[in-house]
Amino acid sequence: MNLEEAESCLMAFGAKQLRTECYLRQLRIVKKGPDANDHKSGYVALLMQQKRAFSEMQRLGVEEGPAKRGVVGNKRRTRHCMLRLLNVMFSDLFAHRLHEIDARATRAELDTNMTQEKSTFWTDFHSAYLSSRPEFSKLVSPLAVFEKCNPEFTVPHEAAKLRDMWKDITGRYATAVASSQISGVHDNDFFSFCSGKIDVLYMHEWMRTKPGLLESVEEKLPKRARLHTMEGGSDNDDDEVGGSRQ
Known part of the structure; x- marks a missing residue:
């Protein structure tokens, strides 16, 4: 599944489900201010940002690092x-x-x-x-x-x-x-x-x-x-x- 297909797949889910995924992955949800992303499109953007980062780490053969350790978080x-x-x-x-x-x-x-x-x-x-x-x-x-x-x-x-x-x-x-x-x-x-x-x-x-x-x-x-x-x-x-x- 390429990135475009992944984003389309995410948009098929409801905001509540997407928000839950963001919390489980410890992604930063901002509720107020110019950087607020506490809405469906914001959740999709956060999840896609993580997917792009992970895909890039795989391409480079990176096994460890701050980005990967950050997404492990919640067990x-x-x-x-x-x-x-x-x-x-x-x-x-x-x-x-x-x-x-x-x-x-x-x-x-x-x-x-x-x-x-x-x-x-x-x-x-x-x-x-x-x-x-x-x-x-x-x-x-x-x-x-x-x-x-x-x-x-x-x-x-x-x-x-x-x-x-x-x-x-x-x-x-x-x-x-x-x-x-x-x-x-x-x-x-x-x-x-x-x-x-x-x-x-x-x-x-x-x-x-x-x-x-x-x-x-x-x-x-x-x-x-x-x-x-x-x-x-x-x-x-x-x-x-x-x-x-x-």
Whole structure:
């Protein structure tokens, strides 16, 4: 997605959604004065300014610096982040590498510059997650429940956070699958087993798109993940909807 397309995509969102993205990315919103930008076009301008800066850093091969550190800031994930994570994980770049997940760096290594010296699954994944590859920004499902989600909007999480997010979503997905398979349950709508979590439904949509991956994913689920409760599995309030799947 080029810059012009990205700006057009942003304009399709409401002012409230755009303002939320600006706050999550710690972008400076000025409410009064000649530089006031507390309006829809101002939010779009801020987000596009960040996108241009990030694209330029990628072009120059810049890994660290004030600009990048400034956008990392808030660690709270959004519904967009989790969908992007699943897009990257099940992409042609990483789907065949799921078996590498066990051979990962320690949390301490992921939290330090030691990751630059190690070519691990999660450091490669982190780089891809932060990249501007257009396939990572597209929705894999046409379901109406995802219409307010845009994987283009993400908080640039660190590698360790992405790994934790993957463990979280696979745990909650395992719980939903187990619930759907309980004898006596006659409900073909998988979303009814997701406790309103659209990221769990989105993972299910990916499994329908690439059914051959299901066995690989299930093999990587820790035993405790199968006991994971849906109520305590998410660290954000932004990834669920009221009502049923449309």
